[in-house]
Amino acid sequence: MNIVLFFLHWWRPALEIAILAVGIYSAFIFLRGTRGAPIVTGFLALLLALTLTTRLLDLQVLNALLNQFFAFLAVGVVVIFQPEIRRMLAEVGNLPLSNNAREQREKIEVVCETVDRFSPVRIGALIALEQGIQLADAVESGVVVDCEATPEMLETIFFPNNAIHDGGVIIKGDRILKAACIFPLTQRQDLHKSLGTRHRAAIGLTEETDAVVVVVSEETGQISYAHRGQLVRNVTVQELRAFLTEVLVRRPVTRNWLSWLRPSNRVNPNQSGA
Template identity: 65%
Template structure:
């Protein structure tokens, strides 16, 4: 017990360092500068190992001073990613007022109403505390303010990005043409199209709210926590979104905190293969 009491700070430091490294790897994964940084880190690891093994004092001093320049180089290389991180922090629900959230809901409501009238299919996921990192990697970056006009343009049948899901983060359209995971839940109605199955699948693995408009009937549905509610009215959809996005309590517990930091892949493993939503 004395050993644990004397070394608990070291355990905390190792845990925080490991979490920080893991989160940084997730942020840079798939970016253009990632191979450069990973290759450089590999070289630095080899040089550091040789320095410690052979006790090379001059090289150790050079490496120590070079780390400061390396930190600046990382910021320059990943400038778009750093800017995106701070932009996303500003759009988190913690920083969003109830008024702003209601305005965002109305944007989606207007879009759903218009697309439902003309029977144009739609699949939109509203990101909450769990990052949809695995999903957005399959999509096309958009990064613009969400408006009914832009959403309608994305889902217009002749648009190259219409065959997929849209991710909304705060008041912004983050990604389009995303591949959502299909649900493997047994006993579902055979009449459910791919869009509805994708909506259920994503809501099973994250806390996202997914809204669907049927391409065949124009019917409106939403999925949350693995449950699909079909054929709702505009008012029912508005009430539901308000109850979840405006009046919902903050997430609790260690699991929710971990999932909010690292996304769904930190909790779920062995997920089914993704499929492009189609109908």
């Protein structure tokens, strides 16, 4: 009987605590590694210190102002993390029904074969693979190509003497939409100074969208990829193929509404192997 009464009395607080715990964990996973995380962390630390001080010293005016200020905190978080929130919503809305596994695998093979040709001869490349968010919203520049995505066409576009070899290429499905695109550069200050424009553009575009961007360095021929604002450098073609298959084929099929809460394996762009 006591157990029943205890359950009837405490189930609401227990539910509230569980919801708060999930919310705090979700926020931690979502904010970790983003470019606005240090700002929010420092701001919250300062706000917590001020709140404790006003409560301990009974500073009623400041305490009232701080309570009112919390109402504007949510708006500030939305503004600071607008790109990350848009990317998260796109991932949640990218339903399995819209995923064509065969088309995705063919696109993966086109990209892998292309970088396999480029890497030994050090032909630079910047290839963005569109997913849920339309890249036209983030990239207004570029030359409309609208042709089938093949290694030969990509080789033609990125050939050093070609007029449109500079900039990035956008691939949607099995077609090349645009070439010579100028992707937004990341504003992160913690990146190594040796990181080139292509790699910074790859990070920048994936900070604002859910795209996957593949890079071939013109200086070293090394292959890299960026996703969710994180760059992985100096990978093999086999490693690239495995990653693209995981993101474009397997993950959409198994994705559920809680998948974005899982911690992602983040790689420091400052690692050796520029």
